[in-house]
Structure formats: C-alpha cells, structure tokens
Amino acid sequence: MRKKITFGDLASILENYDIVELEDVKIEGDMEVELSQSGAIPPPLIQVLQSMLNEVDKQVEATLSTRKSLIQMLQPVHYVEEKKVAVLERAKFEVAKAAWTGKIEEVTIGATSADGGTRESTVTIGGEKSLPFYNFDFQMPYPPVISVDCFDLPIPLAKAVRGFYEDVMEDPAEWAKKNVREFGADMVTIHLISTDPTIKDTSAKEAAKTVEDVLQAVKVPIVIGGSGNPDKDPAVLEAAAEAAAGERCLIASANLNMDYERIAKAAKDNGHVILSWTQLDINAQKTLNRYLFKLGVPREDIVIDPTTAALGYGLDYAFTNIERMRIAALKGDTDLAFPISCGVTNAWGARESWMKGSPLAEDSDWGPAAYRGPLYEIITGLTLGIAGGDMFMMMHPKAATAVKRVTQMLFGADTDGAKEVNVDDWVTWEANK
Amino acid sequence: MKLSSPMDAWKYLPGTNCKECGEKTCLAFASLLLERNKKLEDCKPLFEPKYASKAKELAELLAPEIREVAIGVGARASKIGGEDIMHRHELTFYDRTSLAYDVWDTMAEPELRERVRRITKWRKFYVGEFLTLDVIAVRSVSSEAKTFARCVKCVAEETDMPLILCSFDAKVLEAGLKEVSDRNPLLYAADKTNWQAIMALAKRYNVPVTLFSLDLDTLNSLATTFAAAGIDDLILDPGTYPTGEGLADTFSRFVRIRRAGIVDGNKSIAYPLMAVPMTAWMTNGNQDALDASYWEAIIADTLILRYADIMILHSIEPHSLITERTLVANIYTDPRRPVSVDPGLREVGSPTDKSPLFITTNFALTYYTVESDLSSSKIDCYLMVVDADGLGVEAAVAGGQLTADMIKDTVASYDAEKKVAHKTLVLPGLAARISGETEDATGWSVLVGPRDSGRIPGWMTDNWPPKTVS
Numbered sequence: 001m002r003k004k005i006t007f008g009d010l011a012s013i014l015e016n017y018d019i020v021e022l023e024d025v026k027i028e029g030d031m032e033v034e035l036s037q038s039g040a041i042p043p044p045l046i047q048v049l050q051s052m053l054n055e056v057d058k059q060v061e062a063t064l065s066t067r068k069s070l071i072q073m074l075q076p077v078h079y080v081e082e083k084k085v086a087v088l089e090r091a092k093f094e095v096a097k098a099a100w101t102g103k104i105e106e107v108t109i110g111a112t113s114a115d116g117g118t119r120e121s122t123v124t125i126g127g128e129k130s131l132p133f134y135n136f137d138f139q140m141p142y143p144p145v146i147s148v149d150c151f152d153l154p155i156p157l158a159k160a161v162r163g164f165y166e167d168v169m170e171d172p173a174e175w176a177k178k179n180v181r182e183f184g185a186d187m188v189t190i191h192l193i194s195t196d197p198t199i200k201d202t203s204a205k206e207a208a209k210t211v212e213d214v215l216q217a218v219k220v221p222i223v224i225g226g227s228g229n230p231d232k233d234p235a236v237l238e239a240a241a242e243a244a245a246g247e248r249c250l251i252a253s254a255n256l257n258m259d260y261e262r263i264a265k266a267a268k269d270n271g272h273v274i275l276s277w278t279q280l281d282i283n284a285q286k287t288l289n290r291y292l293f294k295l296g297v298p299r300e301d302i303v304i305d306p307t308t309a310a311l312g313y314g315l316d317y318a319f320t321n322i323e324r325m326r327i328a329a330l331k332g333d334t335d336l337a338f339p340i341s342c343g344v345t346n347a348w349g350a351r352e353s354w355m356k357g358s359p360l361a362e363d364s365d366w367g368p369a370a371y372r373g374p375l376y377e378i379i380t381g382l383t384l385g386i387a388g389g390d391m392f393m394m395m396h397p398k399a400a401t402a403v404k405r406v407t408q409m410l411f412g413a414d415t416d417g418a419k420e421v422n423v424d425d426w427v428t429w430e431a432n433k
Numbered sequence: 434m435k436l437s438s439p440m441d442a443w444k445y446l447p448g449t450n451c452k453e454c455g456e457k458t459c460l461a462f463a464s465l466l467l468e469r470n471k472k473l474e475d476c477k478p479l480f481e482p483k484y485a486s487k488a489k490e491l492a493e494l495l496a497p498e499i500r501e502v503a504i505g506v507g508a509r510a511s512k513i514g515g516e517d518i519m520h521r522h523e524l525t526f527y528d529r530t531s532l533a534y535d536v537w538d539t540m541a542e543p544e545l546r547e548r549v550r551r552i553t554k555w556r557k558f559y560v561g562e563f564l565t566l567d568v569i570a571v572r573s574v575s576s577e578a579k580t581f582a583r584c585v586k587c588v589a590e591e592t593d594m595p596l597i598l599c600s601f602d603a604k605v606l607e608a609g610l611k612e613v614s615d616r617n618p619l620l621y622a623a624d625k626t627n628w629q630a631i632m633a634l635a636k637r638y639n640v641p642v643t644l645f646s647l648d649l650d651t652l653n654s655l656a657t658t659f660a661a662a663g664i665d666d667l668i669l670d671p672g673t674y675p676t677g678e679g680l681a682d683t684f685s686r687f688v689r690i691r692r693a694g695i696v697d698g699n700k701s702i703a704y705p706l707m708a709v710p711m712t713a714w715m716t717n718g719n720q721d722a723l724d725a726s727y728w729e730a731i732i733a734d735t736l737i738l739r740y741a742d743i744m745i746l747h748s749i750e751p752h753s754l755i756t757e758r759t760l761v762a763n764i765y766t767d768p769r770r771p772v773s774v775d776p777g778l779r780e781v782g783s784p785t786d787k788s789p790l791f792i793t794t795n796f797a798l799t800y801y802t803v804e805s806d807l808s809s810s811k812i813d814c815y816l817m818v819v820d821a822d823g824l825g826v827e828a829a830v831a832g833g834q835l836t837a838d839m840i841k842d843t844v845a846s847y848d849a850e851k852k853v854a855h856k857t858l859v860l861p862g863l864a865a866r867i868s869g870e871t872e873d874a875t876g877w878s879v880l881v882g883p884r885d886s887g888r889i890p891g892w893m894t895d896n897w898p899p900k901t902v903s
Contacts, residue, residue, distance in 0.1 A: 084629070085629065085632065085658060085661075085662050088625070088628070088651075088654045088655065088658050089654055089657045089658045089661060090650075090654050091650070091653040091654045091656070091657040091701055092650050092653065093649035093650050093652065093653040093690075093693065093702065094693070094697075094699070095689045095690075095692050095693040095697060095699075096692070096693075096696065096697055098692075133681070133684060134685075134688065135681070135685065136685045136688070136689060196866070198865075198866040228831045230833065255832070257832060257833045279824060279828055279832050280824075280828075307828065309825075309828075311756065311759055311760060311763065312559065312762075312763065312798075313798055313825065314796070314798055314825065315760070315763045316521075316763040316764060316766050316768070317772065319521075319738075319763070319764070320520075320521055320522045320768055323520055323521075323522065324520075324522050327520065351885050351887055352755055352756075352759075355885065355887060358557075358558075358887075359806055359809070359810070359887030359888070359890075360558050360805070360806075360809050361809070362556070362558060362563070362809070363556065363557050363558055364554070364555045364556055364557060364751065364754075365751055366751050366755065367750055367751030367752050368752075371723065371750065371751075371752035372751070372752045372755060372756070374727070375727055375730055375752050375753075375756045376756060378727065378730070378731060378734075379730065379731075379734050379756050379760055382731060382734050382735065383734060383738060383760065386734075386735065386738045386739065387738075402727060402728075402731060406680075406731050406735070409676060409677055409678075409680045409681055410680065410681050410684055410735070411681075412678070412681055414677060415677045415678040416676060416677045421674060421675060421676075421679070421712060421715050421716060423647070423672045423673060423674055423679075423709070423712055424601070424624070424645065424672070425715060426572075426709055426712050426714075426715060426745075427572050427573065427574075427599045427600060427601065427621070428572070428573070428574050428576065429572075429574070429711075429714065429715055429718075430537075430539065430574055431537070431714070431718070431719065431747070432719045432722075
C-alpha cells in the first residue's frame with residue numbers, strides 16, 4: 001500500500017527543495033481536500049491546484065480539437081450522402097398592393113378654340129393615385145411632359161447646347177418654333193429674363209409682346225417665365241398674363257418672397273394656371289399653396305415647383321423633397337396634391353456638364369464635356385420623374401428626347417422593343433473589338 | 434429591423450452605463466443602434482459570456498430586413514443589401530448600390546489588363562472624398578473552362594476589387610473559382626436548370642451566389658431551396674429588360690420584390706437585388722456606342738432609385754462612370770446629414786492680409802466644392818461663409834437668402850476688416866447681380882469672381898491682386 005501524504009506534506013517537501021512550480025508532473029490517485037472553516041487555502045496549495053487546473057485545461061483543449069477534426073473529417077461524407085437537394089421547393093411570389101387614399105389634381109395646360117384659346121393641342125398632367133410608374137398599384141393616368149426652354153435674349157449656354165440654338169437665339173418666336181418642329185417639344189417655356197433690371201430692364205409691355213409672338217409662332221401650350229427678379233416679376237407676369245388671356249398658359253411663378261398675390265390674381269383673371277415655387281422646403285410649399293387657395297385660385301389651376309437641383313449638386317435633396325411631397329399627397333395631404341414641375345435645365349449648372357476637364361489634377365480623366373452634359377440633364381430629369389415630377393423644363397434636344405422615351409416606356413405607352421431581347425444573353429454578348 | 438423604440442433595444446444591453454461605447458448611457462447607445470449610427474460591436478461588455486444569449490437575440494432583432502451579403506475580401510470588399518426602408522427620408526439607404534463593370538474572357542490579354550487597371554484606379558473627387566468603383570464582373574463569352582480560368586487569373590493579378598464570375602455553366606464557373614477561391618467572389622448565376630450544380634459549388638467553396646429567374650415564383654422557389662440547404666448569402670436577379678414594356682416590367686418587379694421583403698416581411702425573398710443595365714448594349718450597342726452608354730445609364734438611374742443593390746455595367750467611358758457613381762453617392766447620402774455648414778470666416782492654406790477674400794454660402798455642397806477647388810489649387814485665401822439658409826449661391830440670390838445686407842452683417846460679425854488690408858470682397862459669379870448693392874452696403878470694393886470656383890486659378894491670374902491695391 002502506498003503511503004498516504006497530504007498536500008501539506010507535499011508543499012513542505014517542495015519548499016525544502018526550493019521548488020516553486022511543477023511542470024509536467026502527474027499526480028495520480030484519489031484526493032481528499034479538507035479546508036478549514038475559515039476557507040483560507042495555504043499559498044503552496046494554490047500553486048499546486050493551479051498546475052493541476054492548467055493540466056486539465058490542456059487536456060480539454062486537446063479533446064475539443066480532436067472532436068473538431070473528427071467533425072470536419074466526417075463533414076464531406078455527411079454532405080455527399082445526405083445533401084443532394086433533388087427538387088425545388090415551390091414558393092409562390094406574393095406581394096400586397098399599396099393602398100393610397102389621396103389623389104393628385106389633374107391640371108390641363110393650354111386651351112383650344114373650344115375653350116376660348118388658340119392652341120391646337122393641350123397637355124394634362126397629374127391625376128396620380130400611386131407613385132410614378134407604379135402601374136401595378138394604380139395605372140398612372142398621364143405620362144410626364146416636356147417643355148423645351150427658350151429665352152427672350154441670347155444667353156450664355158454650354159457649348160453642347162449652344163449649337164442647337166445659335167441660329168434662333170435672336171428671335172424667341174423662331175426659337176420656340178424650332179423647339180416644337182425639330183425637337184418635338186410638348187410645350188415651350190418662354191423665359192422673359194431680359195426684363196431683369198440688372199440685365200436689360202425690358203418693360204413689361206415689351207415682354208408681353210414677346211409672349212404674343214411666341215403664341216403666334218407655336219400651337220402647343222406655353223409656359224411664361226419671368227426673370228426671377230422678385231420686384232419686377234409681378235408686373236411682367238401680369239402684363240404677360242393679360243396678353244395671353246384665354247390661352248391657359250402656365251405662369252411661372254409665384255413665390256413667397258414677392259407679390260405673389262398680384263401674380264395669382266393676374267393668372268386667375270386671365271384663365272391661366274399658376275406655378276407655385278418654393279425652395280426645397282415642404283412647409284413653405286404648403287404655406288404658399290394655402291395662400292393661393294385663400295386668394296381663390298382653383299385647385300385645378302395649380303402646379304408646384306419644389307426646386308430642382310442638379311446631379312451632384314443637391315439632387316438628393318430635390319429627389320427626397322419631391323418624393324416626400326408626393327407620398328404626403330398620396331397619404332391625403334391635400335395641400336401638396338398637385339402636379340410637379342422640374343426645372344431640369346438646372347443640370348447645366350453642374351460643372352461636370354460643361355467644363356472641359358476636371359479642375360482637380362487627382363481626378364481620372366473626365367472625357368469630352370459634350371458627352372457629359374446631356375447625360376447630366378437626362379439623369380437629373382429622370383431621377384426627379386421617378387420621385388414624382390410630372391413636367392420637365394429642358395434644354396438639350398437629345399436629353400429631352402431620352403427623358404421622354406424612358407418615361408413613356410415606364411408609363412406603359414412605348415412598348416417598343418418589348419421583350420425581344422433574351423436578357424440572360426448578356427453574359428456571352430460579344431462587344432466590338 | 435424588428436425594433437421600433439430605443440427601449441426595446443435597451444432591454445438587451447448590460448444597462449451598466451459603462452460609457453465604453455462613447456455614450457453616456459445604455460439608452461443613448463440603444464437609440465443610436467436603432468438609427469444605425471452605432472454598431473452592436475461597439476458595446477464591448479455585451480460580448481462577455483454572461484450576455485451571450487442577449488447579444489445573439491439583439492443581433493437578430495437589429496438585423497436589416499434585406500440580408501446583407503459581403504463579396505470580396507480586404508479593404509475593397511463590398512457589402513450588398515442591408516436595407517431597412519423603402520424611401521430614403523424614412524431613415525437612410527445603407528449599403529450603396531455596388532457598381533460592377535465588366536471584362537470578358539475573349540479579350541486579348543493586354544487589353545484585359547488595361548481595362549481592369551482603369552476600373553480599379555478610377556476616381557473622382559466629390560464632397561470631401563474620392564469616389565471609386567466597386568466590383569469587376571468577369572464574363573465567360575468563350576464558354577470554355579480553361580479560357581475563363583486564365584482570364585480570371587489575369588484579372589485577379591491586376592486588382593484587389595471584388596469579382597463576380599459570370600457563366601451559367603458550373604464547370605466554367607468552377608474553373609474560374611479555383612483561381613480566386615480565397616477572394617470570396619460572387620457567382621453568377623444559378624437558374625432553374627443548373628441550380629443543383631451551382632448549389633454544390635457555392636457549398637464547396639463557401640461563396641455567395643446569384644439566383645436568376647424572370648419568373649418570380651421560380652426566383653422565390655430558388656431562394657427558398659438554397660436557404661433550406663443552408664446557403665443564404667444570396668443575391669437575386671429578376672432580369673433586366675432594356676426597353677419598352679420589358680423595362681416597365683423590370684421596374685415593377687424590382688419594386689414589388691423589395692416591397693415583399695420590407696413591407697410584407699417576406700423573408701424568403703428579402704435578399705439583395707442585382708440589375709444588369711448592360712443589356713442596353715444588346716439592342717444596338719455595337720452600332721451606336723454613345724447611345725448605348727446613355728441608355729445603360731438611364732436603366733442604371735431607374736434601378737439605383739428603385740432597389741438594385743448591385744448592378745453590372747459595360748461602358749467605362751468617363752461620362753458613364755461620373756454620372757452613375759455620382760448618382761449613387763447622392764441617393765445613398767444619409768439625409769440626416771446636415772445640409773449646411775457653419776457660417777464664418779475660414780482660412781484656406783496660409784493667408785496673409787494681402788490674400789483674397791472669397792464669399793460663398795453655407796450649403797454644404799457649395800462650401801466643400803469651393804473649399805476643395807481653392808485648396809487643391811493651393812490658393813492661400815480667406816473664405817467667408819454666409820448663412821444663406823443652407824442654399825447654394827444661385828438659389829440663394831434668387832430667393833433672397835444671399836443679399837448685400839447678409840454679406841454686410843457677415844463681414845462685420847467675423848471681423849473681416851482685421852484680416853485683410855485691401856478691403857476687397859470677391860463675390861461668386863452667380864451672385865453678380867448683387868455686386869453693386871454689396872459695394873454700397875459694405876463700403877468695400879467688390880470684384881465678381883468666376884461662375885464656377887473651378888475657374889478661380891485662371892481668374893486669379895487676371896484679377897489678383899486688384900489694380901487699386903499697390
């Protein structure tokens with residue numbers, strides 16, 4: 001029989017030999033540990049117990065690692081035997097329709113002889129009961145329309161745009177004609193910018209004459225824009241509204257920082273539609289619209305312009321501002337339930353649309369400006385169309401055509417190309433060398 | 434995510450207010466978790482063993498409605514999906530749409546390498562950072578395993594960007610996959626005919642995989658089957674028709690799939706979506722490249738706005754890259770980020786009392802553009818930022834938020850007089866119409882700068898120092 005020793009004995013033996021730690025020592029046998037009531041463990045014993053604990057940990061670790069290896073070794077066998085999925089689990093795709101309660105006002109711009117005007121065509125926008133192009137919720141009633149800009153004096157234009165208009169820039173009537181004849185504009189916007197006192201200070205009377213000329217030159221509905229000078233615009237737009245009485249033009253625009261009352265009254269008295277313009281501010285838009293209601297402007301005579309910012313220069317704000325307004329309107333906010341006009345020509349304010357190259361040496365090559373400009377205008381317009389824009393004021397013919405084409409397709413009118421393309425063939429599509 | 438109030442998240446946190454996450458209280462941290470402005474990992478104590486089950490539950494509750502799938506490895510790895518909302522103003526879109534540009538295995542090697550380098554190195558400065566591209570899609574045009582493998586190898590040697598390997602043939606895909614099995618590439622694609630073979634590949638190599646079907650029932654069935662087999666790093670491609678009715682239909686499917694995932698909470702379809710705007714090239718791309726590149730950007734625009742989480746494109750011409758990447762940057766900007774910067778008088782470089790003093794507005798985009806133009810051209814100057822209600826110069830002049838009086842007040846409040854000796858302000862060209870009024874109001878001389886701050890260096894040559902200053 002082995003001699004029975006206590007930890008106390010062991011500890012004093014170790015102490016005798018100046019041993020403070022034991023390594024690779026196996027202690028076999030049963031163990032009885034008796035602790036005194038106070039619970040104090042003598043320091044040498046702590047050391048021994050710790051060595052033992054380390055040993056146990058090592059063994060546990062080794063066992064776990066063996067277990068893991070065994071599982072890994074078993075894994076492929078397990079997979080090949082069990083996991084050959086033979087059939088697709090049938091799962092039908094289902095999705096709920098969105099339930100909107102609001103409806104956007106339907107607004108018609110332009111009046112034919114039947115309605116006391118001289119237009120040969122009119123445009124109607126609005127009437128939506130769902131987000132733009134969400135025809136699976138509710139078919140959009142009218143596709144967006146394009147109004148191509150012209151100005152009452154030659155203005156500095158990006159090179160890519162200038163080429164199209166150089167021959168007509170001296171004559172707004174010819175300019176308007178070209179927009180319709182060659183560029184297929186649904187509408188024309190005449191911007192009376194020469195009336196600005198800091199530009200040419202053209203009188204309201206002369207400006208009204210320009211509007212008459214444009215109305216003579218084209219038979220599509222027109223938008224009449226001021227210079228943006230808040231002091232001069234009320235007089236200019238009033239004279240223009242009178243000169244165009246009965247034509248149901250869109251008067252652009254009434255704004256909180258000017259005498260909007262005078263403009264609203266002129267529009268109302270002469271049978272026009274009014275553009276209610278605010279700057280990226282949903283509450284200001286509600287306020288201005290309410291002022292217009294108070295002045296007795298009928299709901300079907302209001303279009304709103306919540307401000308367009310160019311791609312890269314605040315487009316995110318413009319997009320979200322318009323989308324929020326449209327969603328609020330569809331949820332029942334009648335202050336905001338109006339068709340939306342977007343001044344897409346603002347895209348040419350982005351330096352990428354006209355600047356020859358990057359001002360920053362660190363940038364990769366920008367390529368030709370002539371390719372960038374129209375695409376900036378397209379992306380700015382289309383983005384706002386998907387947010388809720390019903391009407392786009394544009395400048396570059398190619399951009400106008402492209403936005404028209406894609407919005408017609410999304411609307412469901414242009415079925416060109418249908419589904420002839422085999423869409424998965426792109427993987428093996430061979431590009432020209 | 435499944436939580437609606439900070440209290441719901443707070444219940445799972447240690448509640449010790451230890452401040453290790455940088456917040457004063459656990460409740461403050463919880464509200465940031467909900468806004469996705471803090472990560473669960475920021476709460477170190479939560480990962481102690483005693484909280485293990487709470488940490489796990491909270492992670493599940495915080496998980497975005499749309500699964501987040503990572504592709505690639507290292508610094509340029511891309512996260513795809515991870516969305517929680519339908520419209521950006523509801524919170525913010527999260528993992529921006531990854532833009533993948535294609536290369537193909539029938540390209541001659543030097544051209545292939547050059548194209549990969551161009552995609553990898555492309556960059557454009559925008560609001561304080563460089564935009565770059567995200568992914569390279571390698572297409573098997575040859576349908577030969579060896580050719581594809583060689584191509585993938587070349588691509589991998591040239592770039593550290595994540596890759597998509599594209600073929601419907603599992604053998605071809607595997608040959609490519611073997612070359613980059615450690616780079617977590619995305620497989621394209623499993624469809625209703627090849628899905629078993631692709632599933633085996635995804636399992637064997639543990640890589641994410643795209644499922645393709647034009648039929649949404651089949652797409653849902655594929656996703657359900659893969660998930661049941663334990664593969665849930667999935668991306669769904671419902672097909673991208675380039676024109677006409679097909680395009681309208683594509684738009685509708687993207688919206689409806691995302692709506693099913695987020696609004697209806699249908700987990701079986703709540704995966705990231707892939708769009709392929711490069712189908713624009715298949716109608717007449719080889720006849721009119723400019724037209725095709727425009728149409729490709731149009732499809733990209735439509736589907737960046739409506740729920741594509743990753744897309745494959747072909748044109749790498751600058752006009753395509755700049756517009757597509759800028760749009761993604763815009764739409765994925767957190768709308769909670771302030772629109773404006775603080776007004777004040779900033780120093781650019783090391784200005785002296787002879788340096789010009791430029792004026793701009795406090796719209797963040799305007800300010801950062803002007804500031805980066807000035808500093809990148811190494812122009813030492815003062816930049817006076819006027820509080821124009823966060824509008825850009827043109828809009829602020831039109832709307833009356835940038836006026837002569839505003840400028841006068843700003844000049845006075847920031848002691849501009851003590852900074853420069855010349856008493857000359859440089860107005861932005863877009864504010865030219867208020868230059869006279871500004872001279873009258875401030876008593877300073879006013880110079881009208883260029884309409885775009887990128888042209889300040891040229892303007893400086895002709896106009897600075899002003900003639901009146903000796």
